[in-house]
Amino acid sequence: MRVTEEIKSRLDIVDIVSDYLPLRKSGRSFSGFCPFHQNTRTPAFYVFPETQTWHCFGACAEGGDLFSFVMKKEGWDFKEALAKLASKAGVELEPFNPVNKKKQATEDKMAALLAAAADYFHMLFLHAPQAEAARNYVAQRALNEETIAVFKLGYALQSWNACRTHFQDQGYSDSELLAAGLLTENPDKGTRYDRFRNRLMIPIRDVNGRIAGFGARTLEKDGIPKYLNSPQTKLFNKSHLLFGLDGAKRHIREARQVVIVEGYMDVMQGWQAGFRNMAAQMGTALTEAQLRQLKRYTKRFVLALDADAAGQKATMRGLQVARETLDREVEVKFDARGLVQHEGRLQADIRIVTLPEGNDPDKIIRTDSAQWLQLLAQAQPVVAYVIDMATRDLDMTDAKAKTAVAQQVLPLIKDIVDPVERDHYWQALARALRVDERALRQIQVQEKPRVYSHPAMPPPPPSLSELEMPPPSQSGKIVRRISDGRMAAGKREANYLSQCLHHPQIMPQVNQRLAQNQQPPVNASDFTAAEDRLLLQQMVRWREGRAVASIDELCDSLDEALNERVQSLLALSPTPESELDRLADKLALSVLNWRQEKIGQLVGEVKQLFRKEQALDNTDAREMYEKLNEWTLAVLRIHKAKSAMSAVSRRKAEDLGNGRF
Ligand SMILES: [Zn+2]
Known part of the structure; x- marks a missing residue:
C-alpha cells in the first residue's frame, strides 16, 4: 500500500476534522461551520465518511481529502502533512533520503540524551550532598516523595562542566550537548560550559511523555533568572508545549475542563492535592497550537492568572500602559482579543479566574484547597472579565473615559462568533458603562452589518432528474451508486494521470477538446487526493513550453511521496502510440464524466440539507442556493459538452469504418 493510502486507511477524516471544529451527524455525512470562511448560520462544511472527503458548500466551494484539509487548516505543505498524519496514524515513514534519515536519528539520540540527563539530575537530587538546598526548597513547597518521583525533579551541580563531563564519558559530543541545550557557548570567547548550574531541574515532557527540555529554578536568593528554560531545540518548542499535559490529559477529559496555570509549582502542587486536570503555559501567552492540543481533551x-498579571495590567487600559512602558512580558501574558478569537475559531469556552493579590495557585492549593475550588467556580468568560476589569475603577462621571473603555472592549465583542453571545455583551457593556446600548452601537463605525435581510429566496433550481442524477430520496440505493461512481471516478483520475505520464503530449490535446466545448482545462480541483492535485500541478509545469519532457526530469522535481505515486501510476499499462488521438477523446470524455459525478454528489448533499433544515432565510443558506443553481448549470453544460464529444467520436469511428471498407 502506498504510504498516503496506508495513512488514510488508519485515520478517520471525521476524527481529524473534529479536532478543529464540532461536527454533527447529518444523514450519512457530518456537518459543521466552515473553518475557512465566515460561516455561522447554516453549516456549510460537510465531511463524508464513506469517501473520506470534505466539502464546503458555502463561499469556499472547495473540498478534498484528509491531506488537503490539514494542509489548508495548518498551512502545511504536503511533506509536513504527510509527516504529521503519519505519526498520528502510527505509520512509519521510510526516510525520504539519507539526509532525513540522519535527521531522525539525531532527534532520537537527542531524546535519549535528555532522558538520560533527567535521570542524572534526579539521582543527584535524591543523593548528592550538594543538593541539600534543592531538597530544602522542595520540602518548603511541601512536595512529597511521590510527586518528586512522578515529575522526576532533579538537581544540577554548581559546576561549569559536571554535566558535560558526565555525558562526554558516555560518548556524547559537545555538539550533541549543545543541540540538546545542556551546554551553552559563549559567542565571544567560544567557551562552552554547563547551561544549568546549581538549579532545581524540572523535566518538561511533550504530550506523549517524552522529555523535551528542562525548566530550572535558581536556588540562590535573588538568582537571575528565577527560571531558566532549555533553549529552543528540535524537541523543545515553548509555544507548543504545556507543562504537565502528559500526565493531565486523562484527568482533563474526565473533568471536562482544563485549568491552565503559569508555573511548574502550580501544576505539581495541584497534582499532589488531587487537582490533576492542570497544565502550565510556561511564560508565554497561550498559543493556538497549545489550545488545539488541549482541545483534543476538552x-x-x-x-488562572496571577493577580499582578491579570488585575490592573490585564485590562485593556493596562495593556496600553504596558505597551508604553515596553513591558512586553505583561503584554504577551494576557491577550484578551487573541483569546476571544481562539475561542471563536476553536469553538471553545475560555474562562478567566483571577487569584487574590499576592497569591498563586501553588499557595492557595497548599493552604486552602476549598478556596481553590471556589475560585474555579467563579471563572468568567473572557469578555465579561475584561468588561469587569475595565469598568471596575472607572469614574462614571468621566464621559471621555467611558468612551475610551468602550472603544477598547468593542473589538472583543465584535470578534465573538456567536450572535446571541455577541448581543449579550453589547447589553452587558452598555449596562456596565451606564449608557444607552443604541449610543454604544453608534461608536461602531466600522462594523459591517451582520444580519442580512434579503428578498425571497431564489426559485429552486431546475430538476436534475433528466440528467440521470440519482434521486436523493432513495438513500440506500444512492449510496451504492454514488460510491461505485466514485470508485470509478478515482480510477478515471488515476488513468488520466497515468496516460499523461506515459504520453505527456496528450495533456494539451485533452484540454483543447475541453476548450472546444467551453469546458475549463483539467486542473488540480478535478482531483480528490491531495497528492494527485500536487502531481497534476507539477505535471503542468513540467509540460509547459517543452516539446519533450522526460519522466526523470519530472521525478527529480518531486518529493519522495509523490515519486511513489508516479511509480504506481506508471505501472498502469499505457495506450499504444498509434491510438493517441482516440485516447485524447476518451480522456476528455472521462474528465467530463467524473466532473459530472462529483457535482452530482454535491448537488445531492445540498438538496438533502435543504430538506432537513427549516430556517433557510440567511446568508449561508442563500449562498448554498446560489451554488446549487451554479452547479445545476454546470452539469447542464457538461451534459451538452459530452453529447457533442460523443457525436464527434461517433463520426470519427464512422469515418474510420468507411475508410476500412
Ligand atoms: Zn467555506
Missing part, C-alpha cells in the same frame, strides 16, 4: 479552558 473544549473548556479555565485560565
